[in-house]
Amino acid sequence: MSASDQNLLRTPLYDLHVELGAKMVPFAGYDMSVQYPAGILTEHLHTRSGAGLFDVSHMGQIRLSAANFAAAAIALESLCPADFQVLKPGQQRYSFFTNEAGGILDDLMVTRAGPGTDADHLFVVVNAGCKVQDIAHLRAHLSGRCRIEPLEDRALLALQGPKAAAVLVRFAPQSAEMTFMTGRPLVLGGMECFVTRSGYTGEDGFEISVPAGEADNLTRKLLADPDVKPVGLGARDSLRLEAGLCLYGNDITETTTPVEADLVWAIQKRRRAEGGFPGAGIIQKQIADGPPRKRVGILPEGKAPARAHTEIATQSGEIVGEITSGGFGPSVNGPVAMGYVRSDHAAIGTQLNLMVRGKALPAKVAAMPFTPHRYHR
Amino acid sequence: MSDVRYSQEHEWVRVEGDVATIGITNYAQEQLGDVVFVELPEIGRQVAKGKELAVVESVKAASEVYAPVSGEVVEVNSALTDAPATVNEDAMGKGWFAKVKLANKSELGALMDEAAYKTYVKGLH
Numbered sequence: 001m002s003a004s005d006q007n008l009l010r011t012p013l014y015d016l017h018v019e020l021g022a023k024m025v026p027f028a029g030y031d032m033s034v035q036y037p038a039g040i041l042t043e044h045l046h047t048r049s050g051a052g053l054f055d056v057s058h059m060g061q062i063r064l065s066a067a068n069f070a071a072a073a074i075a076l077e078s079l080c081p082a083d084f085q086v087l088k089p090g091q092q093r094y095s096f097f098t099n100e101a102g103g104i105l106d107d108l109m110v111t112r113a114g115p116g117t118d119a120d121h122l123f124v125v126v127n128a129g130c131k132v133q134d135i136a137h138l139r140a141h142l143s144g145r146c147r148i149e150p151l152e153d154r155a156l157l158a159l160q161g162p163k164a165a166a167v168l169v170r171f172a173p174q175s176a177e178m179t180f181m182t183g184r185p186l187v188l189g190g191m192e193c194f195v196t197r198s199g200y201t202g203e204d205g206f207e208i209s210v211p212a213g214e215a216d217n218l219t220r221k222l223l224a225d226p227d228v229k230p231v232g233l234g235a236r237d238s239l240r241l242e243a244g245l246c247l248y249g250n251d252i253t254e255t256t257t258p259v260e261a262d263l264v265w266a267i268q269k270r271r272r273a274e275g276g277f278p279g280a281g282i283i284q285k286q287i288a289d290g291p292p293r294k295r296v297g298i299l300p301e302g303k304a305p306a307r308a309h310t311e312i313a314t315q316s317g318e319i320v321g322e323i324t325s326g327g328f329g330p331s332v333n334g335p336v337a338m339g340y341v342r343s344d345h346a347a348i349g350t351q352l353n354l355m356v357r358g359k360a361l362p363a364k365v366a367a368m369p370f371t372p373h374r375y376h377r
Numbered sequence: 378m379s380d381v382r383y384s385q386e387h388e389w390v391r392v393e394g395d396v397a398t399i400g401i402t403n404y405a406q407e408q409l410g411d412v413v414f415v416e417l418p419e420i421g422r423q424v425a426k427g428k429e430l431a432v433v434e435s436v437k438a439a440s441e442v443y444a445p446v447s448g449e450v451v452e453v454n455s456a457l458t459d460a461p462a463t464v465n466e467d468a469m470g471k472g473w474f475a476k477v478k479l480a481n482k483s484e485l486g487a488l489m490d491e492a493a494y495k496t497y498v499k500g501l502h
Contacts (some may be wrong), residue, residue, distance in 0.1 A: 012491070024407070034437075035410060039410055039411050040410055040411055040436040040437065041411040041436060042436075044436075120474055153465075234437055235436075237437075301460065303414050304414055304416060304434075305413070305414055305434055305437065305439070307438075327437070328413040328414065328436050330436070341387075357416075357432070
């Protein structure tokens with residue numbers, strides 16, 4: 001164990017991961033489980049057939065409140081291009097913080113806390129690697145208008161897969177009523193949780209916010225269910241890649257706009273027209289004129305994976321882009337990738353070459369997701 | 378009579394006559410995790426000790442397999458193209474990568490025997 005390992009943060013489930021035989025690796029300053037003895041392939045495939053349980057407690061959970069819901073929503077809209085004002089109690093939306101260049105500072109999930117809780121607040125989940133900056137960003141811009149409370153005493157679990165709903169119903173029958181992208185309080189195993197029906201795998205599933213002191217207890221109860229297996233960050237990455245979902249820092253960064261990233265669907269119509277978020281002018285112009293490059297799915301035609309930073313060339317050898325995420329898709333049973341290509345080479349079916357270890361490997365622009373989404377709508 | 382020797386990069390070599398069968402050790406496959414792709418050298422390629430012989434990819438990353446000995450590639454295990462998991466299942470046997478006609482048998486002397494390799498692996502933790 002190196003000296004730097006001793007500076008890593010631990011989630012409330014660290015001891016459990018070690019007990020389960022997890023291989024631990026540093027991620028975003030945390031000591032996280034990348035896989036368990038079953039291995040990444042098995043964990044990935046299990047999530048698409050049963051229910052995988054992930055510890056995502058490293059992510060940031062923030063409670064944003066104001067005098068009333070509308071004030072909190074309007075405040076957050078000054079930093080994000082989504083329409084939050086129209087959220088019904090319990091409704092969840094995907095969005096991102098933009099900067100003045102129209103780039104993305106982080107992507108996030110925002111839920112209007114629903115019936116039974118203080119309906120004035122927004123529950124925000126941000127990436128672990130950005131949470132310090134995100135909280136600073138919120139405070140720098142909104143502290144006069146909102147109460148910004150990082151929920152440091154809460155863990156976050158993700159239960160994902162076609163059997164997740166059947167598992168959760170055994171703990172809380174009302175979970176059956178939840179549709180995709182909604183959230184509500186639920187008592188699970190005697191513990192008060194806030195649960196959303198959403199995730200990062202493309203499967204039906206839930207994200208469960210639970211008090212840190214009860215996370216180990218709840219996790220053990222969930223793992224006692226025969227359909228539930230622990231899944232690490234390795235499979236989390238292959239699952240989201242197959243689902244065509246962006247990884248902040250790879251596929252979206254401060255130098256990618258939401259238009260280039262094919263995320264305009266997350267900028268609701270009113271915001272596209274009105275602006276009122278950082279970089280709105282640049283983003284509006286790109287929506288009108290088309291962006292210079294686009295994030296696309298890329299399917300290598302052979303068996304060799306092509307990973308992040310692989311150059312993308314035309315068949316005549318001109319470099320037109322770069323892969324931002326790539327690897328092996330266990331459900332696709334072959335290599336999958338996403339990256340940015342110059343817009344004139346972004347049409348589905350465009351033939352490209354991926355420069356892997358000095359060789360030009362043929363590939364095609366492909367639609368994402370690579371495995372169909374199975375959200376419970 | 379074949380004798381297995383090991384490199385510090387976790388490759389094994391089994392010599393029969395002047396041909397060496399090369400693979401990665403069980404320790405190496407455990408560290409890698411599930412193997413999803415193997416890139417084998419072309420037959421006829423001259424490989425130099427310590428230089429890249431093949432590439433083995435897990436879900437997460439690509440790793441180089443180095444030639445523990447110099448020589449000419451005379452055979453490759455094409456079965457690995459369709460069944461890369463064989464490397465995990467039987468790294469020391471069916472998961473072999475390539476056979477190399479030895480250019481310099483004295484290079485074997487620099488490799489570890491089984492006992493030395495076991496000690497070496499223990500010392501890595």
